[in-house]
Amino acid sequence: MSTSTLLLQRIFDGVSTGAVYATVAVAMVLIFKATTLINFAQGELAMIGAFFAYVFAVQALQLPMVLAIIFAMALSALLGMGIERALLRSFDPDDHLPVVLITLGVFYIVNALAGQIWNYQPRIMPSLFPNNFDDKWTIGGANLFYDAVGITLSLLLMLSVIYVILNKTKMGLAFRAVSSNSESSRLVGIRVGRVLSFGWALACAFGTLGAILVAPRITLQPQMMAFVLVYALAAAAFGGLDSVLGAAIGGLAVGLINSVGLGFLTDIDAFKDFRATPLIPPLLLLLGTLWFRPSGLFGTKRVERV
Amino acid sequence: MSKRLLRLVALLAGLSLIAAACGGSSTEDEASTEAADSTEEESSTEAEEEVGGAADDDATAEAMEEAAEGEAEEASGAASIEDLEAEWAARRAEIVADIKANGYGVDPDTNILTGPAGMEIDLNNCPSDWSDTGGVVDGTVKIGHTIAQSGSLAAYGNITFGMGAYFDYVNENGGIGPDGLQIELLAKDDEYVATKTQELVDELLQTEDPFYITTLGSPNTFSVQPKLNELCVPQPMVQTGHQAWGDPDNNPWTTGLQLSYAAEALLWGSWIEQNLSGDAPITVAALVMDNDFGLAYEQGFDRFVEASDVIEKVEFVRHDPAAATLTNEVTTLAAENADVFISMTAGNPCLLAIQEAARAGITTNAKAVFTPSVCKAVSSYMAPAEDAAEGWYIIGGGWKDNTDPQYVDDVYISWMNQLIDDAGLDSNNSLVGSGVGQFGWSQVEALRIAAELDGGLTRTNLMLAVRSLDVNHPALLEGIDFSANGAEDAYLVEGSDVSKFDAASQTWVQQGGVIDLNGQSTNCAWVAGEGC
Numbered sequence: 001m002s003t004s005t006l007l008l009q010r011i012f013d014g015v016s017t018g019a020v021y022a023t024v025a026v027a028m029v030l031i032f033k034a035t036t037l038i039n040f041a042q043g044e045l046a047m048i049g050a051f052f053a054y055v056f057a058v059q060a061l062q063l064p065m066v067l068a069i070i071f072a073m074a075l076s077a078l079l080g081m082g083i084e085r086a087l088l089r090s091f092d093p094d095d096h097l098p099v100v101l102i103t104l105g106v107f108y109i110v111n112a113l114a115g116q117i118w119n120y121q122p123r124i125m126p127s128l129f130p131n132n133f134d135d136k137w138t139i140g141g142a143n144l145f146y147d148a149v150g151i152t153l154s155l156l157l158m159l160s161v162i163y164v165i166l167n168k169t170k171m172g173l174a175f176r177a178v179s180s181n182s183e184s185s186r187l188v189g190i191r192v193g194r195v196l197s198f199g200w201a202l203a204c205a206f207g208t209l210g211a212i213l214v215a216p217r218i219t220l221q222p223q224m225m226a227f228v229l230v231y232a233l234a235a236a237a238f239g240g241l242d243s244v245l246g247a248a249i250g251g252l253a254v255g256l257i258n259s260v261g262l263g264f265l266t267d268i269d270a271f272k273d274f275r276a277t278p279l280i281p282p283l284l285l286l287l288g289t290l291w292f293r294p295s296g297l298f299g300t301k302r303v304e305r306v
Numbered sequence: 307m308s309k310r311l312l313r314l315v316a317l318l319a320g321l322s323l324i325a326a327a328c329g330g331s332s333t334e335d336e337a338s339t340e341a342a343d344s345t346e347e348e349s350s351t352e353a354e355e356e357v358g359g360a361a362d363d364d365a366t367a368e369a370m371e372e373a374a375e376g377e378a379e380e381a382s383g384a385a386s387i388e389d390l391e392a393e394w395a396a397r398r399a400e401i402v403a404d405i406k407a408n409g410y411g412v413d414p415d416t417n418i419l420t421g422p423a424g425m426e427i428d429l430n431n432c433p434s435d436w437s438d439t440g441g442v443v444d445g446t447v448k449i450g451h452t453i454a455q456s457g458s459l460a461a462y463g464n465i466t467f468g469m470g471a472y473f474d475y476v477n478e479n480g481g482i483g484p485d486g487l488q489i490e491l492l493a494k495d496d497e498y499v500a501t502k503t504q505e506l507v508d509e510l511l512q513t514e515d516p517f518y519i520t521t522l523g524s525p526n527t528f529s530v531q532p533k534l535n536e537l538c539v540p541q542p543m544v545q546t547g548h549q550a551w552g553d554p555d556n557n558p559w560t561t562g563l564q565l566s567y568a569a570e571a572l573l574w575g576s577w578i579e580q581n582l583s584g585d586a587p588i589t590v591a592a593l594v595m596d597n598d599f600g601l602a603y604e605q606g607f608d609r610f611v612e613a614s615d616v617i618e619k620v621e622f623v624r625h626d627p628a629a630a631t632l633t634n635e636v637t638t639l640a641a642e643n644a645d646v647f648i649s650m651t652a653g654n655p656c657l658l659a660i661q662e663a664a665r666a667g668i669t670t671n672a673k674a675v676f677t678p679s680v681c682k683a684v685s686s687y688m689a690p691a692e693d694a695a696e697g698w699y700i701i702g703g704g705w706k707d708n709t710d711p712q713y714v715d716d717v718y719i720s721w722m723n724q725l726i727d728d729a730g731l732d733s734n735n736s737l738v739g740s741g742v743g744q745f746g747w748s749q750v751e752a753l754r755i756a757a758e759l760d761g762g763l764t765r766t767n768l769m770l771a772v773r774s775l776d777v778n779h780p781a782l783l784e785g786i787d788f789s790a791n792g793a794e795d796a797y798l799v800e801g802s803d804v805s806k807f808d809a810a811s812q813t814w815v816q817q818g819g820v821i822d823l824n825g826q827s828t829n830c831a832w833v834a835g836e837g838c
Contacts, residue, residue, distance in 0.1 A: 001641040009641075013633045111456065120460030121735055122657050124690045133664035133694055145665065218631055219657055219690060223458055227630035259634050267638070278626055278634070 005141035010260045016148035018255020019155045020217070023210025024225065024232035025239065025247035026158065027203040032241045033179040034199030035088075037096050041106035042207055043225030043232065045083075048110050049076035049208025050125065050215045050224070051118055057126055065126050069212055073205040080204030081197040089193055114222040125215035128154075151213045155248060158206055162244055171198055179242065231258075234282035238289045240299020249298070257281045358830030358838020359549020359797065360569035360606065361823045363576075363613060369821045370576040373804065376819020379784035387721040390780060397777050398751065402758045405774055411759065412438075412766050419766045421773055423792030427558045427766070432538035438764040440539070441517025447487045447753070447763060449473075450516035452503045452526060453545070455495035458628045459653030461686050461737055462522055465545060466493040468741020469749070471729035476750050483757025489750075492516060498627065498653070500529035507533065518768065520749070524548040524598035527560075535559045540765050542772050543748055543798075547679065547703070548602045550832035552796035554773065561772050561790070563748055565703040565799045567599070568838075569827060570679055571606030573701040573802060578646055579616055582673055586616035591644035591668075593635055593659050595651040596624035603650035603678065605837055620644050625655065632658045640666035648676045656681030657690055664694035679703035679802070682814070683736030684710050689812050696809035701802050704786035704820060708739030712813050718743070718780035743781030748788070748798075751777060783816070787824040797827045 001009070024043055031039040039045075053072035056063045063071070083106060091099050129135075129150030136145045166172035177185040178195045186192050211225060218224050235254045239246025262281050265271045274280060295301045360366065384390045405411070410421045412429065419427040429436075441448040455463030473489040481487050492514055494506040503526040510516055518540035521527045527544045534541045535557045543563040544551055547570065551562030582588045592607070594600040604622060611619050621642045623635045632655060639647065640663075647668045649659040656677060663669050676699045681687045684707045688695045706713050708726075713719040722742050723733035731738050755771035757763040775798060776789035786801035800823045805814035830838035 001643065006637070006641050009637050010634070013637055017631055017633055115456060115460065119732075119735075120456070120463055121686050121737070122461065122654055122690050124692070133661075133669075136665075143665065143667070217661075219654060221460070221654065223456065223460060223654070224630075227458075227628055231630070259637075263634055263638060278629060 001141065007260065007264075008140050009142035010263045011256065012142055012144050012148065013263075014256035014259030015152060015252060016145070016255070017259065018235075018252035019148070019152045020210065020214040020251070021228060021231040021235045021254050022155050022248040022251025023151075023158065023213065024207060024228055025235035025251045026155075026162070026244055027207035027210065028232060028236045029239075029241060029244050029247040030162070030199055030203040030206070032236070033244075034175065034196050035099070036179075036242075037099050037103070038233070038241075039203070040100065040103045040229070041083075041110060042103075042203065043211075043229035044107050044110040044114075045076065045080065045204050046207035046211035047222060047225040048079070048114055049073065049204065050211035050220055051114060052076060052208070053212050054118075054123065054125055054215075054220055058124075065128055069128070069209065072212065073208050076204040076208040077201035080200035080202075084197045084200040085193075089196070111222055111226070118222065120221055120223070122219035122221045125212070125220040127216035128213065131216050147216065154209070154213055155251075158209060159244060159248055162202070162206065165202065166244075171195070175199060230279060231255075231282050234286040237286050237296055240296030242300050243296065243298035246296055246298030250296070254282045254285065257285065358568060358828055358832075359552050359566035360572050360828070361800070361826035362828075363572065363610070365823060365826050366569075366572045367576045367580070369823050370573060370580055370804075372819070373821040374580065374818045378803075378816045378819060384717050386717060390718060393778065394751065394780075398755050398758070401755050401771070401774055401776065405755075405759060405770060410770055410774075411761070419770065421770045421792045423794035425554060425558075425770075425773055425792030427538075427769065429538065429766070433536075436538050438761075438766055440515050440765065442487065442763055445485065445487055446490045447482060448490045448492055448514050448516040449749070450507070450510040450514065450519035451491060451493045451521075452496045452506050452510075452519070452530075453493060453522040454498035454653075455493075457497035457499070458655065459498040459523070461653060461683075462498075462545070463495065464686075464735050464737035465522065465741035465745060466491070467729075467731055468726065468738040468743075469493075469746040470741075471726060471731055471738070472742045472746030472750065474729065475725055482750070482753045483763055485757075485762070487757065487763060489753075496523075496526055498523050498526065500525040503527075504529050504533075511537070511539070517763075517765065518542055520544055520745075522546065524550075524602060527551070528598055531557055531560050538765065540768050540772075542752065542768065543745060545745060546599065548598060548832075549606070549830040549838060550602075552827065552830045553832060554793045554796050554829065556831050559769060561769075561796065561798070563745065563798050564705075565679060565701075565802050566797055566827065566830075567602040567678075568606035568609075568830070569797075569800060569823065570701045570703070570802070571603050572610050573804075573821065574648060574676055575607060575610030575614060575617060577699070577701070577804060578674070579614060582645060583616050585645065585673070587618040588616055588646060588673075589618050589620045589642065589644040590646045590648060591621045591639045591642045592619075592623070592648040592650050593632065593639060593655075594622050594624045595627050595655065597627055599652060599680075600624065600650050603648075607648070607650075625651065627653075627655070629655065629658075632662045636662035636666045636668070640668050640671075643671060645673045646676070647672045647674075648678075649681065650678055652678070652680045656687040660687070660691040660698065661694050664691075669694065669697065674699055676700065679705075682707060683740070684812055684814070685734050685736045688807055688809075688814075691809075693809050695807050698807045699817075700805050700807070700814065701821075702805045702814060704783045704799060704802050705740070705744055706781050706783060707736050707814065708743065709734050709736045710813050711811060722781075747781065748775075748779070751775065783820055785820040785822060787822070789824065791825065794829075795825050795827070796829050800824050800827050 053068045057068035129147040131147040136143045235250035236247045239250030417429045477488045496503040507530045522545035524546045541560040547564045547567045549566040549568040726733040752771045756767035759767040779788035804817045
């Protein structure tokens with residue numbers, strides 16, 4: 001394989017895996033926008049949503065995949081609303097520590113529950129897109145798979161839908177008001193609790209979509225999102241924790257850095273051992289972002305009255 | 307001021323995350339890291355030495371040739387499980403009689419356990435409060451077990467469920483020995499993280515004092531092996547094939563069970579030489595899990611390549627055991643267009659490697675692709691890959707898979723599947739089957755032999771029983787022995803099948819006869835950073 005073909009292949013790989021990180025990062029950002037906290041359970045909630053789709057499409061009802069996805073997203077949205085209402089509403093939203101700890105608790109509970117119910121054997125998740133190993137275009141000697149393109153297009157569609165919801169609907173307006181200033185929103189009559197529930201519902205639904213899209217690639221099992229979460233966190237921080245578009249761009253950047261950057265760097269003998277530590281680049285990216293531009297590339301700069 | 311504070315927090319958080327990533331990406335202990343660092347430089351100096359845990363090259367090649375010319379043997383003629391149980395009981399009685407006739411056991415004068423082929427364990431080195439009957443309490447024998455029930459290798463956690471189901475069956479049908487001891491399985495989830503294994507083993511030792519503790523995973527087993535041997539607590543039949551478990555002189559309380567990774571690696575090399583040598587040089591690329599487990603394979607294969615005139619190692623890429631995807635690693639390997647691709651990984655990456663190799667074109671371009679014996683489970687790692695699993699070779703270690711349709715009429719396998727179903731488990735899960743047939747059955751046979759020896763079920767009798775085993779294992783293919791011989795032969799399984807996967811029928815198709823290397827593996831006194 002020539003260097004140019006390898007470069008092209010690594011770009012395709014990077015965009016393909018980056019789109020996966022981006023879907024989870026976008027869901028994280030939605031929660032952050034609403035509550036200014038990181039939801040560590042985001043990946044696990046997405047995973048359980050993917051299992052809902054599996055139950056609807058394969059295990060129990062044998063519904064068409066599109067219907068199964070819609071039902072799974074709806075069920076996940078309800079689950080997200082339930083978690084927000086039952087576990088988080090009673091806490092002071094400005095006191096982040098207990099709320100973050102609760103999301104960590106949800107992470108472990110959801111993971112263990114999924115393990116108990118579906119065990120840890122990898123399962124085949126039907127794909128929305130053709131995903132046989134010869135379902136691909138060959139461009140300049142590199143393979144571009146239909147499902148990678150499908151996942152990337154789905155990410156764009158997801159961003160468009162989120163844009164419409166947040167910018168063209170009354171609830172979206174309320175959501176943006178709460179993310180801007182929850183106290184003022186309450187004073188003008190916005191029911192903040194309901195808006196927060198909406199934020200969780202939206203995040204869980206789109207997170208579920210991301211997990212469903214990626215499951216055919218990384219297999220459906222309770223651990224599927226645990227590792228993705230670190231990449232998604234780096235992506236969200238890089239793009240800006242309150243920027244949906246930034247999270248998407250961050251996801252693609254993380255995918256490309258790992259694929260192209262780490263790929264070629266580790267071709268050099270001196271750096272060969274870094275191959276087995278793919279978490280280093282995203283964590284360096286996270287560190288660099290927090291150090292030099294804490295608000296991320298597209299995030300809102302924090303302004304303080306002095 | 308607050309910005310500086312924020313940056314300081316960011317710096318600390320980032321550094322701690324990086325530290326966690328570096329530590330978390332590999333479950334190795336310090337010793338294994340040293341092994342990793344030195345694998346490449348050491349391998350060249352070991353070319354002329356014995357690899358340990360495997361037969362020598364000539365014997366391996368000869369056995370491979372004989373197997374290629376042979377045919378799969380018919381299963382034994384047992385008509386029912388009762389016939390098989392009668393056979394097992396008769397064989398156990400012979401082994402017990404043999405041990406007694408030779409006067410093996412603990413010499414009360416010297417306090418040394420003696421066994422076949424020069425086996426000796428000096429009990430004077432055990433702690434002063436050590437008890438030979440530790441873990442046997444109130445008619446119960448407590449068995450500790452650490453295994454991954456979450457994390458990237460969580461599928462192996464099903465082995466525990468299979469073991470538990472078989473132990474329950476044994477308990478309901480008379481228990482162990484003349485006293486009908488009931489087995490109590492104390493299983494703990496270590497997430498395949500070696501430091502967690504250490505914590506859990508400490509907890510088990512302090513709270514339960516199990517009769518023995520068996521562990522899954524090479525890094526995990528390494529992490530507690532010194533302590534268990536120091537405390538004289540048996541660590542038998544661990545669920546890992548690292549060659550280091552065959553060291554009766556230095557680690558007499560630890561034994562493996564399956565074909566060693568070193569032997570498997572030599573068999574890969576031998577197969578490649580015998581089947582592809584017309585196209586020399588034969589280039590080989592491999593995906594290697596970056597821990598003790600993957601490095602055991604790599605080191606064994608390096609050893610073979612050093613002595614080979616026709617095999618050329620072109621690219622071995624190590625991967626994080628917890629990696630979410632293997633796309634980048636496999637793209638790097640695909641760029642080499644190697645003649646042979648070998649996956650040296652375990653758990654969920656078994657399946658990811660097969661899928662990614664197909665997508666990258668390796669499966670179609672390479673002359674042969676190998677998946678390791680630990681990835682043999684049809685339902686867990688082959689069936690989910692669908693068409694991508696077609697044509698993969700395996701040095702399978704000789705075990706029958708309970709979900710493989712070719713064994714549907716096998717008396718033992720069909721009985722085992724019924725037992726699994728009756729226990730409310732899934733008989734379509736290969737690893738549950740491994741728990742029953744491969745690990746549960748073997749441990750029970752050793753316990754039963756030990757319980758019949760003078761003094762009843764003691765830790766020393768257990769080790770004597772394990773190192774005296776020589777039985778027809780019902781979950782092994784015909785022609786593969788299940789035997790050890792004291793201090794001389796520490797490996798219970800030394801034979802294997804060579805099989806090729808047929809995706810259409812979801813079955814491993816055996817290629818020729820079985821490879822028989824019984825009794826030919828040399829023991830392995832493992833030294834971190836140096837090998838055997």
